[in-house]
Amino acid sequence: MSTNVDTIRDLAEREYKWGFISNIEEDRVPKGLNEETIRLISAKKQEPEFMLEWRLKAYRHWMSLEASQAEPKWANVKYPPINYQDIAYYSAPKQKPKLESMEQVDPELLRTYEKLGIPLQEQKLFAGVAVDAVFDSVSVATTFKGKLAEMGIIFCSFSEAVRNHPELVQKYLGSVVPYTDNFFATLNSAVFTDGSFVYVPKGVRCPLELSTYFRINAAETGQFERTLIVADEGASVSYLEGCTAPIRDENQLHAAVVELVALDNAQIKYSTVQNWYPGDKQGKGGIYNFVTKRGSCRGVNSKISWTQVETGSAITWKYPSCILQGDNSVGEFYSVALTNNYQQADTGTKMIHLGKNTRSTIVSKGISAGHGQNTYRGQVKILKGATGARNYTQCDSLLIGDKCGAHTFPYIDVRNASARMEHEASTSKIGEDQMFYLRQRGLTAEDAVSMIVNGFCKRVFRELPMEFAVEAQKLLSVSLEGSVG
Amino acid sequence: MSLLEIKDLKVRVDNHDILKGINLTVNPGEVHSIMGPNGSGKSTLAQVLARREAYAVTGGEVLFNGKDLLAMKPEEAACEGIFLAFQYPVEIPGIGNAYFLRSALNAVRKYHGQDEMDAMDFLPLFREKLKLLDMDEKLMNRSVNEGFSGGEKKRNEILQMAVLQPRLAILDETDSGLDIDALKIVSKGVNAMRSPDRAMIVVTHYQRLLNEIVPDFVHVLANGRIVKSGGPELALELEEKGYAEIEDTRQPMPA
Ligand SMILES: Nc1ncnc2c1ncn2[C@@H]1O[C@H](COP(=O)(O)OP(=O)(O)OP(=O)(O)O)[C@@H](O)[C@H]1O
Ligand SMILES: [Mg+2]
Helix, strand or coil: HHHHHHHHHHHHHHHHHCHHHHHHHHHHHCCCCHHHHHHHHHHHHCHHHHHHHHHHHHHHHHHHHCCCCCCCCCCCCCCCCCHHHHHCCEHHHHHHHCCCCCCHHHHHHHHHHHCCCCHHHHHEEEHHHHCCCCCHHHHCCCCCCHHHHHHHCCEHHHHHHHHCHHHHHHHHCCCCCCCCCHHHHHHHHHHHEECCEEEEECCCCEEEEHHHHHHHHHHCCCCCEEEEEECCCCCCCEEEEECCCCCCCCCCEEEEEEEEECCCCEEEEEEEEEEEECCCCCCCCCCCEEEEEEEEEECCCCEEEEEECCCCCEEEEECEEECCCCCCEEEEEEEEEEECCCEEEEEEEEEEECCCCCEEEEEEEEECCCCEEEEEEEEEECCCCCCCCCCEEEEEEECCCCCCEEEEEEEEECCCCCCCEEEEEEEEECHHHHHHHHHCCCCCHHHHHHHHHHHHHHHHHHCCCHHHHHHHHHHHHHHHHCCCC | CCCCCEEEEEEEEEEEEEEEEEEEEECCCCEEECCCCCCCCCCHHHHCCCCCCCEEEEEEEEECEEEEEHHHHHHHHHHHEEECCCCCCEEEEEEEEEEEEEEHHHHHHCCCCCCCCCCHHHHHHHHHHHHHCCCEEEEEEEEECCCCCCCHHHHHHHHHHHCCCCEEEEEEECCCCCHHHHHHHHHHHHHHHHHHCCEEEEEECCCCHHHHHHCCCEEEECHHHHHECCCEEHHHHHHHCCCCHHHHHCCCCCC
């Protein structure tokens, strides 16, 4: 045991001694956004020419958007104007500003880590405290990667993919979310730092859940994350993003892009449990999370399924979507979004039906507590050629207390008369009689609320991989603490 | 020591005085029946004892096992051993019956410093009680009371009581909604729980329940007060004559 402790201390000191402090100066790009910044980022990442060109095109487009004040304002969220010239667009993984000790971390946040049962070393990592021993699952990750490589599956950081598999990146990057897509996606295309890349070859079913958790430990990602997942013909893969620990970050603005491509008969399941730091009880210091996530069911009989549990961020703006292009393709969206205190969330999905007999399912569960504002925004579009298309939408809101709000904006656009659409919606409040009933049987008020909430979310949790579902339940309970008297 | 001691309990709901000075003592092992006209305050009393916060206590004192019951939260009262079988059981969508019941049992066990029971340990106990109440296990995979028939809900209340093994069980019109056979089965379940250290308060309108669960005492609650108490024969008398006569006898009592 004591040798163990010694080793850790050893490592800690070694890292301190050879620390990265001297590197910081070198590897920091000055604040502000201009062509020079983009070139610098691309050069630091040793990117091939096509990548730089793409970034620059995106940058020029973004400049024109910024000049015409095209930052989207339609979402039902409020935030002070963002000064894009006051952001540092590149800092190498380890040079993120770090707190020196756990004493500098928001005690609330630490309490949450405790409740979620996160080991101390990981707590530090999430909270942005300098890690004092070599902590990552390198060995686990290595065996894991070996196994995948045998099957021809590529699972690596986006930067590695750009260097090692440029043909794949060039073929698929921007094919679902073009750099012109929207203000934040364009910004991301210009300055993205890193993210994940997955390619599953023809006919291969990936036997493991691919998780960013493994990868983040090896290479942290920044505020402009970029992910690309391609399932070739007949392939299938399940990908898990994020983790339940609230992640603190000095960068307030996060604008990620995720692109999924499913070819003939391929399936992609993308699950997110997202818990960015929501800010303190007044909502100060929380993350703004403006994400573009889209999947393309490009081949026949393909299927893309998004499942998300969102509890973090001060502001969330996020619409994982599916373009159902291949005949008989299937798109699914299962979402739980919780807002507490002063959090604001505007989330939903878009299902665009192009192919024949395409089907989509939307199940959205919004929970609002405290002063939280929760908006569901969903678009279902059935285009002319989509004969026999079907959509089922279920959209439920649960209110806890009377200072919070739930809003629903469904947009439905049907251009083929054979389409079948079903829509169900409900808004409910946790009743005093339900609370009393559960408490009369011995459950605390908090347990009673989390039980009711978990019941409300069941349909979505069922879609999550087992372990994730358990974590998600725990997370909801913790996030709801103090929301009942 | 008596298990429950209610002294001059007064309760107000929405600016109406509902309970106007209740006195009642219940000893371990006893079964008390409370009868009385609609709206007289029987359910109000039951809910106050279970610590429903919407009911404001404006006077009096209640000791449970020597402890100040009125200072307890509902979950504390529950863990201390008070169980209320609701007149109108509540539906809770999305929560499985079996899971809910195990969570409740574990909450009580935890309160008493006992180990929590996992699903495997719980199952045999649960099956035994299901059998006692002749209930279909299929019902238990459904959400708590959701879509249950009136009688199924009532039976489910007694199932919960059988699992939780309270010190004081308050049954609020458990017989209403039960068919003749179900009444017998439920009564059998309740009687099986009678024991020297457990007490029961049975709220009912009908003698047919008291034929099955024979009480030691019968009280008549009218207009917020206990106006008459007696043995099991009082219930028979009520069945014959109704409340009118008794309420008349109440008139001369001091206000
Ligand atoms: N929330 C409330 N607001 C106003 N009055 C209430 C409320 N709850 C109960 N009451 C009144 O209190 C009185 C007592 O009600 P309670 O339910 O205790 O009667 P009960 O004796 O159980 O009647 P029953 O035999 O019909 O079940 C009734 O007049 C009822 O209308
Ligand atoms: Mg009643």
